[in-house]
Amino acid sequence: MSSLKELLAAAPWMRGLTAAQRSRIEAQTVARNLPKGGYACRNGEAAQHWIGVIDGLLKMVVHSPEGKETTVVGFTTGGWFGEGSLLKDEPRRYDAVALRDSQVAYLPRATFLSLYDTSLEFSHFLVTQLNERLGQLIGRMTSDRLLDPNERVALCLTTLYHPLLYPGTERTLPVSQEEIGHLAGLSRPRVNYALKILENAGLLRVEHRRITILNLEGLKQHQSGSHLRPHHAAAHSIR
DNA sequence: TCATTAAATTGTT
């Protein structure tokens, strides 16, 4: 996607709204360019917007009190995030960092809350999105504990290919191997190795700066342990 | 439009 208009046109939650609501959103939502490494939102700051990804790739990173950080999820083109802080009326608990030059959209907090209060369809969408995210988070936790890098790459890709959360995304994901590394917490060469394994298994095709998913179900199964490793895997999981 | 070059990305050690 290349414009705010396209982002809003593709957004599933726009469809259930009245014309008046839609035009209010179009009038009040602003687009902003975000250079690679830039922040869409910062840990600790007041949450003033619901944030959409017009184009690009961001990662959500959380910080431990000691200053260590972990990537929780990636957000890609078509996605909207940050509703948690808005609904709970609390500061942001994470940074959203651009992994490449990106464009983001800011929908003001007041508009968001008004939609939440007045539109049943909008509320339904939020519940669905939160539910999908929860599912992804659970998958991510299991993945981290299984600690098989190949599975983690597979999970990272199936998480990114999600028509509801990231509408407008094709089966070809415009992602570099280094970016996958940042999202999955792996080194770039290890991602390269994992991708070759998945490609040889016929699950996807590796091209320059993009990955095409050939077998989504196969990738999902790959995560849930079709090639199980026995108990010694657990010994790894403590870091 | 084509050729050249610089920069980014990938494959491998």
Added chain:
DNA sequence: AACAATTTAATGA
């Protein structure tokens, strides 16, 4: 981490 090979994007004839 480092290196070579490959692909893309940018530039200018």
